[in-house]
Amino acid sequence: MFLILVAFGVCAQDYPESYMCFKTNTEMKIDGLLSQEEWGKAKWSNKFVDIEGDAKPKPTYKTRVKMLWDEDYFYIAAELEEPHIWAKLKQRDTVIFYDNDFEVFIDPQGDNHNYYEFEVNALNTIWDLLIAKPYRDGAPAINAWDIKGMKSAVKVYGTLNDPSDKDKKWCIEMAFPWQVLKECAYQGRKPKSGEQWRVNFSRVNWDIEIVDGKYQKKINPDTGKAYPEHNWVWSPQGVIAMHQPETWGYVEFSDQAVGEKSMSPKKDLDYPTKKELIRLYYLEKKMFKKYGKYFDKITSDHEISIETTSRQFLISIKGESGKNWYINQESKIWSE
Template sequence: MRRCVALAACTSAMGYSFESHVGCSYSHIYPEQYVAYKTSELFPGSLDGDLTKKVWEDVVWTKDFVDISTHTQPRLRTRAKMRWDDRFLYIGAELQEPQPWATLTAHDSVIFQDNDFEVFVDANATTHFYKEFEMNAFNTTWELCLNKPYGDGGYENSTRVYGSKGWTMEPPLRCAANVQPLGALNNPKLPGERWTVEIALPLASLAERTGARAPPRPGDFWRASFSRVQWAVKVNPETGGYEKSPSCQSCPEPGTAHEDNWVWSPQYAIQMHQPETWGILQFEDSTEVGATYYREWPSRSAAMAIYYAQHAYAAKHEGAFTTQLHDLLQFSSEPFPVCADADTIISAAGEGKSAMFEATVRSPASPEVAATVRSDRYLTVAK
């Protein structure tokens, strides 16, 4: 069941909005959710990008991807599926593409400079030590670990940055890209239809430094999302080949010299490094089990509302945080408006760049769950 409690938004006499008791479910931004079913029919060494295998046909697609921050429908369809076994999370994706194009061939290149497909996984849903994987139609890859989001001072740990000492999933990570029809890649004389991918991400690597169990158990939830970076291309009359010609379609300013960003679950900003808005990945053994409501969602969201309001407050108060919930109501904003009815405890310390806060929040929509968020976005729950 996706949306169990109705939203009720309130506006105070001062004009700012906050979440009422009923609305503290944050059901209006409940992420996309996918149930990944266990399988014994996929193996990393056999991946070829062919999604017509029965193991893939037996499970449903995600909803079609949407623009990362607007309500404009992307011009090209993108969708994905997931399976898992005791060692790997398997991902299959289909990207409609009339002009298949890729240039990067070196591992750990910055793949989003090409048209790409990206995977993000936060195994313990803390927003810290999440993993990112990118690939292009050449099957060139880049994988990295973020200790925390860039906006909170995080940094990339990868072999691109640290060489052999950097974090990597290879081996045993495996993936394959299949451009259809054969011969269409970088060939304007042969219109493309799509490119499909198969990916095997090692569960142990995805869970590394998170405390999440790997393999997960049936009924476990992780946070995950997908992104497709799409650059417009044109035919160069001199070379006869494709070349990048940025002109976005579904972005906030269509036609400007930017890429499009199409995602599985909305981010509400042109920013993938917001793990709190990623989709919900539910692991199950039997295909008879459907999606289960993520009970942590209301309290997690109420905690993130404090996080955003605190940083907005600090921007107006010389970097200082507050311990008073009522101070934050005027800094409440979408997509995470402050829940005025939540049981909230806030502590703060330090000044300037050393200022910190910690808030523990119980939403009235999930009072059995206490979510604690720090000023660096580190988010945990207790039940």
């Protein structure tokens, strides 16, 4: 038995971004225009920030999203301001963030496991992935998986791949079928009114320059390589890493028709508990790397219980809601 006193952990924000997703009773046309009355009733999210949060400057260009849902789809609309819109990749399931792109991350159960990633560029070339657990826990992305029945469209306000003029923005409209998303959801179903899923959005934006009348990524003369991309997100991660589902935003689904009245999402009373579990997870990983074992005694401001074996651990904390929350060595979080 060991006692460790530490000040170690990852915290992106006091509380993630949240959004109330209202229902639409109108058939949505996926064309990228966002011109339907239902979209006009839905509120825009807060503008995106740097992935590291307040530690970095605000994004150069504005990005924001809206959300709706009905019995068949989860709808997402995105607006990305950009004076020079370009895209090259045309092959589905290639690495889309080598272009400027927009990305959607959905964790239906909020347990850090079995979540979805979707990327799209201005050519409407998509890359969809199913991820069993975060990369930090050793799981590969499942690239062969496809979101069957998913619909997307892009509208460019300007001229794509034309450096001779200035563009305004590009908009994306997406419809994710519940028939697919429910596979990783609680009880294998779409959300009920009042339930929340963990969701985040990312925009990858590269610095570009015009060479011989064409766009190319701006090259750092000291390295001969392109400057690193910018990562702008809805809910900040605290580090340059999107695959931390515990720091994604909260989307609450409401049966209330969009535009009828204003409502705010519920606050997750147990979010501080989940943050502490993640801090302890990272600490256990650090100690295992250094000492080759997990520890069953760690100092915490919470009353905790830890069970360990030579290769596994299970930490539990009672949350403000009265639920007992758990985390294991693969960063899976759940309650009983």
